[in-house]
Amino acid sequence: MAVKTDMSKAYDRIEWSFVEAGRVSPSRGLRQGDPLSPYLFILCTEVLSGHCTKAQNRGLLTGVKVARNSPAINHLLFADDTMFFMRSDAQSCAQLVSLLNKYEKASGQCINATKSAITFSSKTSSHTKLRVKRQLTIEKEGGIGKYLGLPEHFGRRKRDIFNSILDRIRQRVISWTTRFLSGAGKQVLLQSILSAIPAYAMSCFMLPASLCKQIQSLLTRFWWDANPEKRKMCWVAWSKLTLPKNLGGLGFRDIECFNQALLAKIAWRLVQDPNSLLGQTLLGKYCHSNPFLRASSSTSGSHGWRGILWGRDLLLTGLGWTIGNGASVKVWEDPWLSNLSPSIPMGPPTLHNRNMRVHELILQHSKEWNIQAIRQHLPLYEDLILQLIPSSLNKEDDLIKSAALPVGSALLTRGIQVDPRCKRCGEVETPIHLLLTCTFSAHVWDLIPALNKPDPSSDLSISELLLCCTTMTNLPPTGLASTPVALWVLWHLWKNRNQLVFDNKSWSEAEITLKVLKDARSWEEASQAPVKTCSPRNRPTLPQQPSTGYACFTDGAWDPNSRNSGQGWVFHDPNGVCVEHRSSNRSHVASPLVAEALAVKAALLDAVAYGFFRLNVFSDSKSLVNLLNSSSSTIELHSLLFDIRVLSCRFEVISFGFIPRLNNVKADSLAKSALFSLVNPPRGE
Numbered sequence: 001m002a003v004k005t006d007m008s009k010a011y012d013r014i015e016w017s018f019v020e021a022g023r024v025s026p027s028r029g030l031r032q033g034d035p036l037s038p039y040l041f042i043l044c045t046e047v048l049s050g051h052c053t054k055a056q057n058r059g060l061l062t063g064v065k066v067a068r069n070s071p072a073i074n075h076l077l078f079a080d081d082t083m084f085f086m087r088s089d090a091q092s093c094a095q096l097v098s099l100l101n102k103y104e105k106a107s108g109q110c111i112n113a114t115k116s117a118i119t120f121s122s123k124t125s126s127h128t129k130l131r132v133k134r135q136l137t138i139e140k141e142g143g144i145g146k147y148l149g150l151p152e153h154f155g156r157r158k159r160d161i162f163n164s165i166l167d168r169i170r171q172r173v174i175s176w177t178t179r180f181l182s183g184a185g186k187q188v189l190l191q192s193i194l195s196a197i198p199a200y201a202m203s204c205f206m207l208p209a210s211l212c213k214q215i216q217s218l219l220t221r222f223w224w225d226a227n228p229e230k231r232k233m234c235w236v237a238w239s240k241l242t243l244p245k246n247l248g249g250l251g252f253r254d255i256e257c258f259n260q261a262l263l264a265k266i267a268w269r270l271v272q273d274p275n276s277l278l279g280q281t282l283l284g285k286y287c288h289s290n291p292f293l294r295a296s297s298s299t300s301g302s303h304g305w306r307g308i309l310w311g312r313d314l315l316l317t318g319l320g321w322t323i324g325n326g327a328s329v330k331v332w333e334d335p336w337l338s339n340l341s342p343s344i345p346m347g348p349p350t351l352h353n354r355n356m357r358v359h360e361l362i363l364q365h366s367k368e369w370n371i372q373a374i375r376q377h378l379p380l381y382e383d384l385i386l387q388l389i390p391s392s393l394n395k396e397d398d399l400i401k402s403a404a405l406p407v408g409s410a411l412l413t414r415g416i417q418v419d420p421r422c423k424r425c426g427e428v429e430t431p432i433h434l435l436l437t438c439t440f441s442a443h444v445w446d447l448i449p450a451l452n453k454p455d456p457s458s459d460l461s462i463s464e465l466l467l468c469c470t471t472m473t474n475l476p477p478t479g480l481a482s483t484p485v486a487l488w489v490l491w492h493l494w495k496n497r498n499q500l501v502f503d504n505k506s507w508s509e510a511e512i513t514l515k516v517l518k519d520a521r522s523w524e525e526a527s528q529a530p531v532k533t534c535s536p537r538n539r540p541t542l543p544q545q546p547s548t549g550y551a552c553f554t555d556g557a558w559d560p561n562s563r564n565s566g567q568g569w570v571f572h573d574p575n576g577v578c579v580e581h582r583s584s585n586r587s588h589v590a591s592p593l594v595a596e597a598l599a600v601k602a603a604l605l606d607a608v609a610y611g612f613f614r615l616n617v618f619s620d621s622k623s624l625v626n627l628l629n630s631s632s633s634t635i636e637l638h639s640l641l642f643d644i645r646v647l648s649c650r651f652e653v654i655s656f657g658f659i660p661r662l663n664n665v666k667a668d669s670l671a672k673s674a675l676f677s678l679v680n681p682p683r684g685e
Helices: 016-020 037-057 090-107 126-136 163-176 183-192 209-224 255-272 277-286 303-316 371-377 379-387 408-413 431-437 439-447 462-469 485-503 509-527 592-610 622-628 638-648 665-679
Strands: 002-006 075-078 081-085 117-119 319-322 398-401 550-559 564-572 578-586 614-619 653-658
Touching (some): 037 075, 037 090, 090 126, 183 209, 371 379, 431 462, 431 485, 439 509, 462 485, 462 592, 485 509, 550 592, 564 592, 578 592, 578 665, 592 622, 592 665, 622 638
Antiparallel strands (some): 002 081, 002 117, 075 081, 319 398, 550 564, 564 578
């Protein structure tokens, strides 16, 4: 059975002696509405939660399991409401009464029996119900009302349960009909209020399709009718009104699609945190034999679970895998090719390899790709697969979400029927096309007075474009010192694209260039502060080495045409003397940032082999150093960063620091020599 209890005047009855026991020194009373009051109240209810957990561990208040593989739950808390789940025997009831009495005496709070209710299972006898009500002094039975705005019990007719949503929307519409609302006013009310009324219910349950149509009908009538008594003709279908404004619509919400998107958030939570209480409960009941992403809906599943699976189906259209050890990813069923836009290999698979997993394409002794196996099973995808770097330290595979820049190609992959072509040149509009390779964007970059600008003819990814922008040097015509002008170029290209799509207005290449330089100068002037400038002789040179450890200098070189890379690393002893230097190379490397990370990983492996367990690692890639000194990660470095962090645990002392490229010449030359030897191997090989 479930017992819902309500605290009588929860905020007014808390004893200050109870609050002070938690090392809080109050000077005024606890009042509802004070910003601090909810936090103090939560601290107090933690005591009740702790007593419930202790009683459960002792077997006195065991709780209820929804399935054999799910955890037992004996209480849930929400504000001043507490739900207890327990057996209906006399011993459990007596334990609950004893626990509540202790809490009431200590805290001063009191259970409001008139607002509390008991929900019994369907097989509970009337004699047991009477005994439990007398023992708990609660007469009201639950299960037929609402809790937190949602129905406590679901029957077969789901439509009747959610009819209150329709009543709330009708009441709002009727209250607004006496006002003379313009079209703009109706649009604001419809988007911000009426469409939001069913949002909470839709974030928990899947609404019946017929109910969604009724809600849509109410919204349609509110938009077109002047009052409920006089119906007007709907000149435009609701399906067109839900389209974006640039496609002729008004951006209204499609109720059914919005419902599915909200449930997809719960599905993503189960994917990201399966060990949460929600995850353990649901996955323990429905996914004890199959993983969540492959679970099928059964007739015994609850309405809430079927709604989550419905949201999961939407989630699967935008998910991909990053390869760690490859044990969790099926070759022919999961999207894993490429980190930027994961896709599934085109089949058909053979009877022999249809259940193959990615780890079967990896050599187990070296953790590198098995090229012979790739050429045997997936010859057309060899280049894409070799650009993925599996973990050498048994990292598990992870799910990732695809890119979120709403350009034409991304919108089309999300199921939004738009024209994916660029409005200027007619080619498919991808993020890199918009920001670099379009003829319009390429001309803008050409007009920017700077060195080391990104090359529109090169095959760059977004991450590579951003990395390339960090190497740009402003020329004197810009009037800028160290302000990164590239970021302003990207911003104005994106802004100009939206103005062209939504307002049918555009700036010329020269106008964008002037706006970029103007905004960059304004930002530099606003951000300047009186700082002490250092003379050239005082500029930092080689970083100070640790007095009791070694220093390691790493660098990576990368060729964008062949995607080959070279890595170099140098070890110095505490006195600054070079004691060892090594290099390596690798083909099919996705970006220069990956090449830099490969150099750091190889250097750490060498340091462990040489016994250098007190180490300062220096790299001339500031992006990589920032990632290593934080807990963040990127999609393309997912496995590499994991391996580097695991290797770092083997050192007594380790740090990662940035070094200018001019002070990292030896590692740089080693990396370039390794790259050159890969591009131009010695004769006789």
